[in-house]
Amino acid sequence: MRILLFGSRGMLGSDLQKEFEDSGHEVMGVDREEVDITHGPNIADVFHTIEPEVVINATGYTDVDGAETNREAAFALNSEAVKYLAEAAAAVSAKFVHISTEMVFDGDNKSGYNETTEPHAVNVYGESKAAGEKHVLVYESGGYLVRTSWLYGKFSQRGKPRGLNFIETMIKLANEKPEVKVVNDQFGKLTSTKDLAQAITQLISGGYIPGIYHLVNEGVASWYDVAKEIWQRCGLKATLQPISSSEYPSIAKRPKYSVLVNTKFPPLRPWQQALADYLS
Numbered sequence: 001m002r003i004l005l006f007g008s009r010g011m012l013g014s015d016l017q018k019e020f021e022d023s024g025h026e027v028m029g030v031d032r033e034e035v036d037i038t039h040g041p042n043i044a045d046v047f048h049t050i051e052p053e054v055v056i057n058a059t060g061y062t063d064v065d066g067a068e069t070n071r072e073a074a075f076a077l078n079s080e081a082v083k084y085l086a087e088a089a090a091a092v093s094a095k096f097v098h099i100s101t102e103m104v105f106d107g108d109n110k111s112g113y114n115e116t117t118e119p120h121a122v123n124v125y126g127e128s129k130a131a132g133e134k135h136v137l138v139y140e141s142g143g144y145l146v147r148t149s150w151l152y153g154k155f156s157q158r159g160k161p162r163g164l165n166f167i168e169t170m171i172k173l174a175n176e177k178p179e180v181k182v183v184n185d186q187f188g189k190l191t192s193t194k195d196l197a198q199a200i201t202q203l204i205s206g207g208y209i210p211g212i213y214h215l216v217n218e219g220v221a222s223w224y225d226v227a228k229e230i231w232q233r234c235g236l237k238a239t240l241q242p243i244s245s246s247e248y249p250s251i252a253k254r255p256k257y258s259v260l261v262n263t264k265f266p267p268l269r270p271w272q273q274a275l276a277d278y279l280s
């Protein structure tokens with residue numbers, strides 16, 4: 001398939017680029033350097049270059065705290081730009097795959113959120129992503145809205161030092177400090193960008209019908225549970241201390257129980273296995 005990938009140098013985008021190439025697809029990856037997608041007219045040229053059958057949006061204004069004071073910028077990329085991409089994809093009859101987040105939900109439901117739950121965000125980032133979701137499923141050419149959560153991967157998030165995801169941050173802190181404190185009252189599904197990229201490759205080539213998909217590694221954990229697993233697997237010596245969110249204040253409110261339930265796609269492997277693979 002001919003794939004046009006936006007956000008190809010981000011944390012997820014880098015794994016998507018690799019996975020598509022390894023699976024034999026023709027992929028053209030672009031990022032902000034080539035096309036700033038918040039300016040609609042910029043987008044058309046790149047569509048002519050590759051004439052895509054599938055368009056993937058792995059861009060995102062992903063600074064959750066920053067969005068609280070940069071609402072306009074968050075909405076420009078996470079909502080308005082999604083509209084431009086969805087329209088452009090529909091104009092060439094390409095499938096459109098958009099990546100969204102568990103943060104479109106409030107995190108108050110301990111049973112989690114399946115594909116039919118209506119979004120209700122508790123912070124600006126979540127609101128902007130929920131607004132973007134509305135543009136994905138409107139065209140007949142086919143929209144795939146992929147929600148995922150708590151991503152980590154071997155490529156870095158843009159703007160962050162190389163590889164400084166939650167896992168690497170924990171290892172770094174454990175090597176620098178006698179004690180590391182991690183919140184034990186926010187729960188979610190830790191997901192590997194490598195596993196997610198493989199699942200998205202299956203989604204676009206496996207005959208799945210357009211719609212909403214929750215693609216996450218299986219198993220619910222708190223950030224403290226994740227840290228504990230890292231400590232055990234890496235034999236870290238620092239003391240690991242569970243704390244509550246109130247002891248680690250952040251600018252944006254975080255959902256407490258942001259658990260995505262996947263009822264439509266073959267389950268991804270448990271998060272512990274994916275993490276072991278990453279650490280090996």
Ligand SMILES: NC(=O)c1ccc[n+]([C@@H]2O[C@H](COP(=O)([O-])OP(=O)(O)OC[C@H]3O[C@@H](n4cnc5c(N)ncnc54)[C@H](OP(=O)(O)O)[C@@H]3O)[C@@H](O)[C@H]2O)c1
Pocket residue numbers: 006007008009010011012013031032033035036037038057058059060061062077099100101102129148149150151152156157158159
């Ligand atoms: N990270 C998570 O835990 C997580 C969880 C759930 C869902 N998601 C979603 O997954 C997607 C990918 O996340 P990620 O963590 O891989 O993000 P990321 O590493 O921050 O990558 C996002 C990419 O988008 C690019 N971009 C930003 N503004 C742009 C613009 N105006 N035009 C074109 N490209 C632009 C960025 O380039 P610059 O560096 O130049 O800005 C960057 O390469 C996002 O939609 C995010 O909401 C992430």
